[in-house]
Amino acid sequence: xxxxxxxxxxxxxxxxxxxxxxxxxxxxxxxxxxxxxxxxxxxxxxxxxxxxxxxxxxxxxxxxxxxxxxxxxxxxxxxxxxxxxxxxxxxxxxxxxxxxxxxxxxxxxxxxxxxxxxxxx
Numbered sequence: 001x002x003x004x005x006x007x008x009x010x011x012x013x014x015x016x017x018x019x020x021x022x023x024x025x026x027x028x029x030x031x032x033x034x035x036x037x038x039x040x041x042x043x044x045x046x047x048x049x050x051x052x053x054x055x056x057x058x059x060x061x062x063x064x065x066x067x068x069x070x071x072x073x074x075x076x077x078x079x080x081x082x083x084x085x086x087x088x089x090x091x092x093x094x095x096x097x098x099x100x101x102x103x104x105x106x107x108x109x110x111x112x113x114x115x116x117x118x119x120x121x
Contacts (some may be wrong), residue, residue, distance in 0.1 A: 002026040002110045006095045009115030016119070017083045022095030022112055024076040032098040032107055034071055034078040038091035038117075048093070049080060063089075085119045093117050 008020040024031060035050035049059045049069035057069055066085075071078045078095065095112035 002028055002097070002099050002108075004095045004097055004110055004112035006093070006112040006115040009093060009117050011118045011120065012085055013121060014085060014087060014119055016085050017081070018085060018117060019082065020080040020093060020095075020115065020117075022078050022097075024097050024099070024110070027102065029100040029102045031073075031076060032100065034095070034097045036069065036078070036080045037094045037096055038089075039094070039114075040091040043091075045094070051078065082117070085117075087119050089117060089119050091117060 003025050004022055006020060006022045008018065010018065012018045031053065033050055033052050036048040037045050038048050039045040047060055048063055049067055051057045051069045051071050053073060059067060066083050068081045092114040094114045097110050098107045099110050100107050
């Protein structure tokens with residue numbers, strides 16, 4: 001079993017910054033991609049940023065230049081640094097990891113429980 005635990009959400013003013021982290025724990029063979037998704041009320045969950053095990057990244061157009069995703073493979077942790085935050089960034093942010101189990105020849109997506117990010121004056 002794998003657990004993903006997010007931290008760092010909260011309330012921030014427009015233009016401010018916030019950092020999220022997500023640590024994976026448990027027993028597994030490896031982790032491929034890790035990423036952050038978000039979901040605002042009444043909207044579909046959308047990809048915010050993603051990083052592969054080799055360090056390649058991709059971002060949603062709406063956050064390019066403002067957000068930075070990174071990971072520490074030794075710690076099985078992914079980070080999201082959010083700068084120049086806007087009210088439209090308000091959402092529940094979910095950590096995702098594609099995990100390769102030791103006993104199953106495939107990868108399985110795991111999700112954190114989400115952390116609320118609110119950008120408001």
